[in-house]
Amino acid sequence: MSALAMNETLTIARLGQRGDGVAETTDGQVFVPFALPGESVRAVRDGERAQVVEILTPSASRIAAICPLFTRCGGCVAQHMGEGLYAEWKRQQVVTTLGRVAAGVAVEPPLDAHGTGRRRVTFHARREEDGMRIGFMAARSHDLVAVEACPVLAPGLARAPSVAQHLANRLGGSNKPLDLQITASEAGLDVDIRGHGPAGNALRRTLTEAAERLDLARLSMHGDTVVERRAPFHVMGKAAVTPGPGGFLQATARGEELLAELVLAALPKAKRVADLFAGCGPFSFRLAERCHVTAFESDKTAVQALQRAASRAQGLKPIAAETRDLFRRPLLEHELAAFDAVVLDPPRAGAEAQVRWLAGSKVPVVAYVSCDVGSFARDAALLLAGGYALERVTPVDQFRYSAHIELVGVFRKAAGRK
Numbered sequence: 189m190s191a192l193a194m195n196e197t198l199t200i201a202r203l204g205q206r207g208d209g210v211a212e213t214t215d216g217q218v219f220v221p222f223a224l225p226g227e228s229v230r231a232v233r234d235g236e237r238a239q240v241v242e243i244l245t246p247s248a249s250r251i252a253a254i255c256p257l258f259t260r261c262g263g264c265v266a267q268h269m270g271e272g273l274y275a276e277w278k279r280q281q282v283v284t285t286l287g288r289v290a291a292g293v294a295v296e297p298p299l300d301a302h303g304t305g306r307r308r309v310t311f312h313a314r315r316e317e318d319g320m321r322i323g324f325m326a327a328r329s330h331d332l333v334a335v336e337a338c339p340v341l342a343p344g345l346a347r348a349p350s351v352a353q354h355l356a357n358r359l360g361g362s363n364k365p366l367d368l369q370i371t372a373s374e375a376g377l378d379v380d381i382r383g384h385g386p387a388g389n390a391l392r393r394t395l396t397e398a399a400e401r402l403d404l405a406r407l408s409m410h411g412d413t414v415v416e417r418r419a420p421f422h423v424m425g426k427a428a429v430t431p432g433p434g435g436f437l438q439a440t441a442r443g444e445e446l447l448a449e450l451v452l453a454a455l456p457k458a459k460r461v462a463d464l465f466a467g468c469g470p471f472s473f474r475l476a477e478r479c480h481v482t483a484f485e486s487d488k489t490a491v492q493a494l495q496r497a498a499s500r501a502q503g504l505k506p507i508a509a510e511t512r513d514l515f516r517r518p519l520l521e522h523e524l525a526a527f528d529a530v531v532l533d534p535p536r537a538g539a540e541a542q543v544r545w546l547a548g549s550k551v552p553v554v555a556y557v558s559c560d561v562g563s564f565a566r567d568a569a570l571l572l573a574g575g576y577a578l579e580r581v582t583p584v585d586q587f588r589y590s591a592h593i594e595l596v597g598v599f600r601k602a603a604g605r606k
């Protein structure tokens with residue numbers, strides 16, 4: 189903190205996008221982590237940020253955090269918000285950003301997609317004076333907060349901290365910081381280690397032995413399988429899918445289900461659907477229960493996982509899958525003409541190149557699943573300019589207690605519009 193730090197009373201006017209309380213002062217906005225609207229707080233200010241020293245008048249919406257590490261660990265920012273305040277804060281993030289391009293659009297209250305909790309976690313590990321430490325990064329700092337348990341994780345990850353600690357100890361010869369990504373699959377824990385150099389034979393033996401001892405389903409380094417004792421899998425509709433090591437998965441099983449339900453509800457009459465940015469197929473498999481699906485995805489391993497699972501699944505309509513970079517090679521007009529609905533679920537950057545082609549297409553309905561409201565708003569503006577109407581926006585909250593929010597937007601083009 190600088191020598192200019194001041195101790196003063198601040199009144200919190202609203203919540204910012206990241207969950208900080210925001211006070212309006214004569215010097216401009218001041219961001220106050222863990223303070224709530226309506227509260228008066230005594231705080232130490234440093235520039236445009238302030239730390240609470242004492243809450244003078246607590247908000248009626250303040251609740252007790254569920255985790256003793258809350259405020260130290262950088263993973264959660266919102267455990268102190270009561271349910272109503274929390275849901276409205278998340279909804280407003282969508283309303284505010286989207287309002288710039290689609291002012292009148294109805295944004296529904298967020299759907300709670302936490303379910304039984306997050307099915308994937310990444311622990312950081314690094315050497316400290318007393319040995320290897322595993323944990324999460326503290327907020328706005330390079331400090332590591334030691335974590336022995338995390339209440340937002342699904343029950344299948346209950347032993348993830350001790351697994352991460354054991355593996356970090358085994359890898360402790362390296363001074364490099366490591367990331368240990370652990371996923372709870374139906375066949376047990378699926379671990380991908382990043383940050384370590386390539387595994388030589390000796391290290392592979394050590395890790396294979398550790399996987400036995402920890403009863404892991406699979407252990408990989410940088411996406412390269414070291415040992416697969418049981419194929420990890422996830423049930424997606426009528427398919428059992430084994431994603432590539434470290435491959436993308438929605439954060440919670442409930443989130444994946446809810447997103448798929450919203451997508452399916454948007455296209456009740458579709459017969460031929462393009463699933464863009466399809467990953468290993470969570471939407472494709474559910475769509476294929478009633479329509480023909482063509483999946484496009486740039487990650488070859490994900491496409492192979494989808495194809496393998498499709499070849500084994502029973503009772504589905506045909507699913508074709510193609511490895512394709514949709515930023516560089518979006519589907520063009522004549523290709524889009526083969527579909528009566530398009531689903532897209534791009535990474536945070538959005539799908540500008542693809543959406544430019546979609547905007548000029550005649551595809552009657554587009555279900556856009558987004559993990560970044562900023563890029564969604566930019567892409568939505570292109571679709572609106574192309575003659576689509578944004579019918580509905582449903583925020584989906586898979587990342588409970590974080591500032592993150594996802595959404596499904598349904599766009600429809602009236603018949604006859606070009």
Ligand SMILES: C[S@@+](CC[C@H](N)C(=O)[O-])C[C@H]1O[C@@H](n2cnc3c(N)ncnc32)[C@H](O)[C@@H]1O
Nearest residue numbers: 436465466467485486487513514515533534535
């Ligand atoms: C948010 S994930 C969604 C995946 C899948 N729909 C799901 O629900 O699991 C985004 C996907 O886009 C893929 N992707 C990223 N860049 C891409 C690109 N340029 N072209 C095609 N796919 C891309 C990623 O590999 C990832 O699978």
